[in-house]
Amino acid sequence: MTDKAMVNMRERNMNTSLSQLHGQRLCTDDQPHSHRLDWLKEVIGREYANVDVNPFNDEPVFNEMAIYPWQNGVRLSPIKSHSLQIERLSREPTDISQDCYFAVLITEGKYKLEQDGREVFLEKGDMTLYDATQWHRITMPQAVSKVIISLPRDYLRQRISHIGNLTAKKITTQSGTAAIAASCIQSLTQQLDILDSNAFHSLQDPLVDLLTLSLNQLEPKSVQLSNTQSSTLFHVKRYVNQHCHYHELTPKMISEAVGLSVRYINNLLQAEQTSLMRYVTQQRLNSVYRKLNSRQFMHRTITEIALESGFNNMAHFSRAFKTQFGVSPRRFRQEAKNKLLIFDA
Missing domain, CATH: 2.60.120.10 (Jelly Rolls)
Structure with a gap:
């Protein structure tokens, strides 16, 4: 060849x-x-x-x-x-x-x-x-x-x-x-x-x-593998991250899929100062953030990206995005485009 x-x-x-x-x-x-x-x-x-x-x-x-x-x-x-x-x-x-x-x-x-x-x-x-x-x-x-x-x-x-x-x-x-x-x-x-x-x-x-x-x-005394609770939480997060783009995802669905009660999952997440559905929203917001900042998705509208990331209420999405990242989705998209245009010029 x-x-x-x-x-x-x-x-x-x-x-x-x-x-x-x-x-x-x-x-x-x-x-x-x-x-x-x-x-x-x-x-x-x-x-x-x-x-x-x-x-x-x-x-x-x-x-x-x-x-x-x-x-x-x-x-x-x-x-x-x-x-x-x-x-x-x-x-x-x-x-x-x-x-x-x-x-x-x-x-x-x-x-x-x-x-x-x-x-x-x-x-x-x-x-x-x-x-x-x-x-x-x-x-x-x-x-x-x-x-x-x-x-x-x-x-x-x-x-x-x-x-x-x-x-x-x-x-x-x-x-x-x-x-x-x-x-x-x-x-x-x-x-x-x-x-x-x-x-x-x-x-x-x-x-x-x-x-x-x-x-x-390098230093055996410094390292410890995840304990049982950490491993369980990783399992929950992995399921959420793989399915958070589904609009219909609910605490009950997650609970049944991972074999844990909603209350127990929320207790695990409490140590990270969040809850199950706040974590779901965070992962959806992270997905939108990455796509709005990526050249690969510049041809997609903000609404399309939000919907495919799991949001079905645009007003709620806009408020959550601005709370999390300090700017509106529209402003963030425009700033991302401007950066790309500078380096494409």
Whole structure:
């Protein structure tokens, strides 16, 4: 097979996976040469963390990322990049979705991470963890392929204590649980085009458990797997996230599907200062937020996006959106469009 044929096949497979799993692709090749660096800074700042980005070795700017949303704010991102240096800026995260830790697996190339007074050098097959909200510097002296798993802070804290002790350390993947985790992550990214949404989402918890066990190799006393209540709550949240787009979803339906009483589910969620139906609404709002901010859905109306995300009362949706995000859906959509127009100009 020629190189061109392989590229075409890879693009077809990616397009299939993006469509099936509601992902998005962002690539510098889609931008004019003169805008690529500024565009990349804006995209990384919006999707991951506020950073400064500079080419390394005077190479042309190239970066291609695909972002696949899982439940509870977890995301899977296969990324290809030419050599770059990325440094976290001092300003605070601009969105709650940026309050994350990133688990990184290197699949090609070399990579250096600096954070918390430590530096770690990674090559193909190695993994590490870093805090996206704290200062860090990433140096990629050559072309790199990597997979980032975004893990919201509260989600990871339910599994691991003293996370700050685990950042910027090499997770060796030659043997043990880390070898299994790295193999699973790489296999998953290679199979995305043949997975349906249910299969993809069902892999989240097992994979995060493997990552948790992999971190246990660094400092065993810091890591604990989810207790029974946490595991139960993840099960409830997974069901909600897979079904919240149904208008008719009710507490009774959720209760029957997961085999738990509504009262017990609400008791579990009380520790997070929410309730079952508030959690359902939150996930619907998060779905609308992502779609309104995505180039892929710019041709859809706000009403269409709200309806397919599970809302059936537009007045209630507009009030809830403004309460959650501080602006109306219409204003948010326009601001998102303006950002895209700036970088398309």
